[in-house]
Amino acid sequence: MTAQTSTAHENYYVPEKSKMAVMATIGLVLSVFGAANVMNDMTFGEPGVSSNSKFIMYTGLAVFGATLFAWFRQAIRENLAGMNSAQLKKSYVLGMGWFIFSEVMFFAAFFGALFYVRNLVGPWLAGEGDGGRMNHLLWEGFQFSWPMMQTPQEAVGGAGSQLIANNGTFTSAHKSMAFAEASAWYLWLPLWNTLILLSSSVTVHIAHMGLLDNNRRKFNLWLGLTVFLGVVFVCLQALEYYEAYAHFGLTLNSGIYGSTFFMLTGFHGFHVLMGTFMLAVQLYRSVRGGHFTANDHFGFEGSSWYWHFVDVVWVFLFLFIYIL
C-alpha cells in the first residue's frame, strides 16, 4: 500500500529543540498570576497593605515580551536563511488566518451581548412583554432607550432603595457618544476615527502594491503613513475616553451602555495598538534590514490582514455603537 520513497520533495523544517515555549509559559503565567492578584488587592484587599503583585505582573510581562521578541526574531532569521519551504510558509499563512478567525469570534461575544441587551433585556427591564412582568416590583419607572441614559438602579432611587442584591453602584452618563450630542459635526471624534481607519486600510494596500512592484520607496512611504494613521487613531480614542470620563460622566460604571461602549471600543483600541505595533515592526524591518521581497513578505502581509480585520471591526462598531 505504501512505501517510503525518496523522490524529490522539499524537507519540512522541524526545529530541533526550543526554549521559547517554556520561557513564554513562565512569562505568561507570572503575568496573569500577578494581574489576578493586583485585581484582588484592589477589590478584596485591605487598603494600605503592600503586596508584591505588581512586581510579579511586570516581571511576567517583561519575560513574556522578551520571549516573543526572541521567538519572532528567530522565525524571521530562519526565513532569511532560507530554511522555510513553501509548505512551511503555508503553515504560517494558515496559522494567521485562523488566528484572525478566533479574534472575530472574540468580538462576536461582545457584539452578541450588545444586541441581546439592546433588543431584549432593555425592553424587559422596562416592563415590555412576558419578560417584563417583574418591572412593577423591581424597576418601576425605568424607561428604556438607547443610549441608556438612566440605569434601572437610578430609576428606583439608587443602590440603597434597590430590592435585590447588586454588585455596585451604576450611575448614569449625562451625555452619550451619539452624533446628536456632538456640538458640531466636525467635533464628533468617531467620524474622524472612521475616516482615519478606512484610509489606513487603503494606504496599507498601496504599500502592498508597492512591494509587489519591487518599489521599496513606495512601500516604506505608504506603510509609514499607515503606522502614522494608526497612532493618530489611538490618540483620538484616548482623547475620546478622556472626554467621556471628564465631561460626559460616561464611565465603566454607567450601566450597560458604559460597559458595552468601553469594552467594545476598548478591545478594538487595544487591537489597533497591536496592529500599529505589528506594522511598525514591519516598517522597521524594511527600512533598517531591507527585508521583504515581492514574493516573500508574509510578515508584512499577515500584519496587513490583521489591520484590515481591525478596520472591519471598526465599521461595525461605528454602526452599532455610535450611529444606531
Add this chain to the structure above:
Amino acid sequence: MGDHHHGPAKGLSRWLFTTNHKDIGTMYLWFSFAMFLLGGTFAMIIRAELFQPGMQLVEPAFFNQMTTLHGLVMVFGAIMPSFVGLANWLIPMMIGAPDMALPRLNNWSFWILPPAFLLLASTLFMEGGAPAAGWTFYAPLSTTYAGPSVTIFIFCIHILGVSSIMGSINIIATVMNMRAPGMSYMKMPLFVWTWLITAFLLVAVMPVLAGAVTMMLMDVHFGTSFFSAAGGGDPVLFQHIFWFFGHPEVYIIILPAFGVVSQIIPAFSRKPLFGYDSMVYATAAIAFLSFIVWAHHMYTVGMPVAGELFFMYATMLIAVPTGVKVFNWITTMWRGALTFETPMLFCIGFLVLFTIGGFTGLMLSIAPADFQYHDSYFVVAHFHYVMVAGAVFSMTAAVYFWLPKWCGKMYNETMGKTHFWISFIAFNVTFFPQHFVGLAGMPRRIPDYSLQFADFNMMSSIGAFVYGASQLLFLYNVIATIVAGKPVSDDKVWDGAEGLEWTVATPAPYHTFEVPPKIDPAHAHF
C-alpha cells in the same frame, strides 16, 4: 537547526524543549491522566458525602467546591487534553506528515496547561476556598457573590483557551497543509476528520468563553454591569454566552471519541468502515447544529415560547446525524469477522452506553418535559453517560489500541478485559440509579437528600468507588506494559488494522515520514 535524524535528547530538557509531536502527545496523555485522577478524587469525595443522607464528611461550601472543581478538571484537564494528546501522536502519522505544522507552538500549547491547573487547584487553599458556583459558573453566583478565587479561575480559563486555540490552529494547519501527496480529504482516516472539525469548533467558541469570563472579570473588579440588572444588564446573558460556548464544547469532547471508535470498530470487524462519506457529513452536520441549540440548557430560565420551540426542534435534529453514526458502526460490525480484544470491548461499551446517553439527551431536549428534569440527577446521569461512557471509554479504547504501536510492547489482555468488565459494570451501577432518583426529584449539586433516595445513592457511591479503583488497574497495566510488556514485532500489531500509522516500524520511530509516503491512488479511504 542541524540534521534531525537522531533520536530524542536525554534528560528533562527533552520534555521541556521538545518540538516532537510524539513527545508532546505523550506529555498531554500523562498530564490528562493525572488530571483524571485528580478530578476522580474530587468525585470520590462527592460520592462519599452522598453515601448516606445527612451531612457526613464535608461542609456544604466545600461540597460545592468539589462539584465545581470536579467538572472543571474533568472537562478542561482530563478529557480535552487527552484527545489533544491523541491528535498529536496520531494525526501526523495518519496523514503521512513529518510532524505537526507548527512544532514550537505545539510545545507551548502543552506547557501552559500544567501551571494553569496548578493555579486552579491552589485556589482550594485560598481564603474563602475554591470557586464554588458549579463548572458552569453562572452569574451572579460567580460575580456578585464571587471571592478572590474567581479572579484566579478567570485567568486560568484564559490560559486554557489560549492553549486550546493554539493547539487547534496547529491541528487545522497540519491537516490542511501536511497531508502526504495523494491523501485527499475524502481519504483521510475518520479520526483526522473528526479532529479537523473539532479544531474548527474550538477556534470558534473558545474566544467566546474568553469573552464571557472577561465580562465576569470586569463586573467583579471594574464596576461594569453585563450580568447585573441594576445597571441594565442581565444574569441570563451570562448563560447565553456560556452555552454558546458550552454546547459546541460537548461536541468538542465527543467528536474525537467518534473518530476513535470509527478507527477501532473496523479493525476488529475486519471490514472497512461502513458509510465513510456519510460519517464525514454527519460529523459536519453535528458541528453545524451545535451552534444553534445552546439554549436547550436554559429552558427553565424564562425564555419566550418561540425560543423554547426553536431550540427544542433544533436540538432534536441532532439525533439524525448521530443516529447515522450509530447505525454505521453497527453495520460495520454486521457480518464482520469479529474478535473482542480490550479496545473493541470498550468501543462496544461506548456504543451501547453512549446510545443510552443520547436517548436521555433526546428526552431532555423536549422543553415541557425538561421543566421536570432540569437540574435533577437525571441530567447528571445523562451527561455522565456521554462524557464517561462516551469520551472516557473511547479514550481508554484508544490507549489500548495504539499503546503497542507507541511503545512496541503488548499490554496484558486479561488485565485489560478485567478492567473493561469492572469499568462497565461499576459505571452502570454508579450512574443508572441516578436516572431514577433524578426523575423522582433529587436535585444535583446538593450535599444532602431526602431519605427515599438513600438506597440508590448508596449504590451509586459503591459503583463510583469501584469504578475509581478500576482506573488504578488501568494505570498499572499501562505502566507494566511500558516497563516490561511483551515486545511486539509486527508493524501492524492488529491484523485488521488499517492506516499509515501501522506501516511504520513498531515501536514508532522518533521521527516518521520525514519523506512523505506514497499513497496508492486506488485505495478508497483509510
